[in-house]
Amino acid sequence: MDIVVLLKAAVMGIVEGLTEFLPISSTGHLILASSLLNMTGDVVKVFEIAIQTGAMIAVMWEYRERLRNTVAGITYDPIAQRFALNVLIAFVPAVLLALVFGSLIKEHLFHPVPVATAFVVGGFIILWVERRHRRHYGDRDLEGGRVARVETVDDMTALDALKVGLVQCLALLPGTSRSGATIIGSMVFGFSRKAATEFSFFLGIPTLVGAGVYLLYKQRELLSVADLPMFAVGLVFAFFSALLCIRWLIRYVSTHDFTLFAWYRIVFGIVVLVTAKTGWVTWHA
DSSP: OOHHHHHHHHHHHHHHHHHTTTTTOHHHHHHHHHHHTTOOSHHHHHHHHHTHHHHHHHHHHHTHHHHHHHHHTTTTOHHHHHHHHHHHHHHHHHHHHHHHHHHHHHHHHOSHHHHHHHHHHHHHHHHHHHHHHHHHHTTTTTTTOOOOSBOSGGGOOHHHHHHHHHHHGGGGSTTSOHHHHHHHHHHHTTBOHHHHHHHHHHHHHHHHHHHHHHHHHHTGGGOOGGGHHHHHHHHHHHHHHHHHHHHHHHHHHTTOOSHHHHHHHHHHHHHHHHHHHHTSSOOOO
């Protein structure tokens, strides 16, 4: 395997791990990064989805005690049962829509310009939600003085889970951000920042691991043993960078809002659109 390919895989893994749980779209960043690195083709598209599993393994490691207790208590513990059911309920809508519209979306929207447009639109939505949030709660939320309707993931109802699952469907549009859709959507529904962020982590486990396994199976004829080193490097770097990001983000949301990420999305998206329009950067499909 070419060392340059492995270095590119490492960069892609880092990009995935650092962006998967932030409201800035990991898929969008991977599409843009692969374009800049000139990593194109069907195998690369499978690679971009597959390395998301590395980020999810980081979640499973960080929350291993919670997941272990859920599995152990699934037959008798009401809290474990409700938590598992809520994850399942939230997981289903995106699966159904992906099976129906997934191929169409990948054919028409997995390109730099649509991704950049989604970056900008999503940034303005985050700004609106944060303004609305501050109007309702002021600084109490960031000072720990807010008592949210859903303060922790254990306060969720089945209807809450369904609502989060429906907004996760927006993430089928590349550049939207799965984390952004679920976290910001949950805040609109009355979740605390911490509960919204943590449930987004947990919901990502079946969503992204399932997507990775499904795509690997579906596209197995495209892959060969020679591709294993590239996939392994991407997974490892995604795992470690995601682990760092998870620990940082939980601390960050306790005292900060998401306005910074909104402006990042807007500025970055505009830069991509301008460079694509002027031809300063050749963004590959």
